[in-house]
Amino acid sequence: MTTELPVPPQESARPLLRPGSRIFVAGHRGLVGSAVARRLADDGHEVLTRGRDLLDLRDAARTETYLRDIRPDAVVLAAAKVGGIMANSTYPVQFLEDNLRIQLSVIAGAHAAGTERLLFLGSSCIYPRLAPQPIREESLLTGELEPTNEAYALAKIAGIVQTQSYRRQYGASYISAMPTNLYGPGDNFDLETSHVLPALIRRFHEAQRDGAPEVTLWGTGSPRREFLHVDDLAAACVRLLEAYDGDAPVNIGCGEDLTIRELAETVAEVTGYQGRIGWDTSKPDGTPRKLLDVSRLTSLGFKPQIPLRDGIARTYAWWLGQLAPTA
Numbered sequence: 394m395t396t397e398l399p400v401p402p403q404e405s406a407r408p409l410l411r412p413g414s415r416i417f418v419a420g421h422r423g424l425v426g427s428a429v430a431r432r433l434a435d436d437g438h439e440v441l442t443r444g445r446d447l448l449d450l451r452d453a454a455r456t457e458t459y460l461r462d463i464r465p466d467a468v469v470l471a472a473a474k475v476g477g478i479m480a481n482s483t484y485p486v487q488f489l490e491d492n493l494r495i496q497l498s499v500i501a502g503a504h505a506a507g508t509e510r511l512l513f514l515g516s517s518c519i520y521p522r523l524a525p526q527p528i529r530e531e532s533l534l535t536g537e538l539e540p541t542n543e544a545y546a547l548a549k550i551a552g553i554v555q556t557q558s559y560r561r562q563y564g565a566s567y568i569s570a571m572p573t574n575l576y577g578p579g580d581n582f583d584l585e586t587s588h589v590l591p592a593l594i595r596r597f598h599e600a601q602r603d604g605a606p607e608v609t610l611w612g613t614g615s616p617r618r619e620f621l622h623v624d625d626l627a628a629a630c631v632r633l634l635e636a637y638d639g640d641a642p643v644n645i646g647c648g649e650d651l652t653i654r655e656l657a658e659t660v661a662e663v664t665g666y667q668g669r670i671g672w673d674t675s676k677p678d679g680t681p682r683k684l685l686d687v688s689r690l691t692s693l694g695f696k697p698q699i700p701l702r703d704g705i706a707r708t709y710a711w712w713l714g715q716l717a718p719t720a
Contacts, residue, residue: 409566410438410467410510410634417441417465417508419450419499420472424579424623425514425572429469432627441465451494457502467510467634468503470496470552475516478541478611478679480586485544492548500555504565511567512634513556515549515642517619517683518542519571527686530571530642539680553642566638570630573646573685577623577704578711589653590620593660594709601666608661608668611676614654619646619684622704625697632695646685647697653678663705 416433420426421442430440441463450456450472460468474491481488496513503511520528521536533553538546552569559565576590584592593610600608629645637643651659657670699707 409636409638410631413437413439414466414510415439415441415463416467416469417443417460417463417503418469418471419495420470422579423471423473423475424575424577424581425626426469426471427579428577428623428627429471429630432624432631433469436631450498451491453494453498453501456498457505460499460502460506460508464506465503465508468499468508468512469630469634470499470511470513472499473514473549475545475581475588476586477588477592478677481542481545488542489544489548492545493551496548496552496555500552500559500567503567504559504563509566510634511556511559511565512630513552513567513569514630515552515569515571516546517571517573517644517646517685518546518680519549519553520683522680526682527648527684528644529686530644530689533642541677541679557640560640568633568637568639569642570633570645571642571685572626573619573621573644573683575621575623575626577708579623580708580712582712589618590656590660590705591708591712593657594664594705594712597657597661597664597666598709598713600668601664606668607671608657608666609671609673610653610657611673612653612678613674614652614657614670614672616653616678616680617650617682617684618653618656619648619650620656620701620704621645621647621697622699622701622707625699628698629690629695632693633690636693641689643689644685644687645690646687647701648685648687648691650682650684651701659702660705663702663709 522539524532556567580591
């Protein structure tokens with residue numbers, strides 16, 4: 394099955410996000426949501442949030458009631474159940490159903506509340522496993538997905554279609570963006586559920602601390618991945634809210650990638666680990682390569698500002714600040 398996505402318009406002539414807008418950030422405590430909330434507040438917008446203890450976004454009725462009560466000018470949907478290969482492979486039902494419920498609740502609730510603007514954040518895993526590189530937005534639904542995160546990817550694809558459907562049926566100014574692999578302050582460092590970069594930071598930190606002679610990592614180290622600091626993502630999100638009003642999703646990335654082996658060597662250097670790096674080739678590699686074509690975003694004047702090594706060092710310093718003195 395294929396889908397023909399229209400070429401998006403260039404920068405809109407009308408203001409899509411007014412200064413001092415009231416913006417609800419769903420998922421404000423997560424890696425992405427917290428960065429977006431910080432950036433919006435720094436730019437002078439009023440950021441509205443609601444913790445999970447007070448509002449379960451999977452509950453459609455309560456979510457709609459809340460959004461009707463606060464009447465935001467815009468919504469950024471950054472809330473999601475996320476995780477790495479192990480978590481996605483172990484809990485596909487939760488990754489599918491929780492994300493579908495969150496998306497259905499927030500997007501439908503925003504429409505019911507009369508929200509003018511909405512940005513849905515998906516993931517680069519929506520694209521086919523063997524999509525031509527760098528991956529253009531038009532590659533969506535042109536091939537088979539990566540099996541290890543298929544359930545999560547299908548939920549995110551449904552979110553894209555939902556925003557497109559509200560645009561086409563109701564004329565809603567709702568858009569979607571597909572970030573590459575993200576990292577930064579607020580990331581998840583739990584080895585059971587984290588993504589690759591924070592997991593590497595923790596593994597190498599603990600190996601350096603304990604004097605371990607070797608760190609063994611999953612796979613061959615050959616897959617290539619692209620990484621973007623979450624503060625750069627937040628800047629891109631604001632740019633899209635201000636300037637983009639197209640039907641097609643927009644890739645958010647830096648346009649450069651490296652092998653997992655190169656990434657591991659960089660993390661080892663940043664953490665001061667000097668032992669050996671081994672590879673357990675009986676474990677899966679995942680998608681061979683995943684580099685996004687970011688020309689659509691670049692045309693709107695966005696360019697990342699944080700180099701990867703600097704970003705890893707900042708993230709490592711942030712995480713060290715969260716640890717107990719004995720860690």
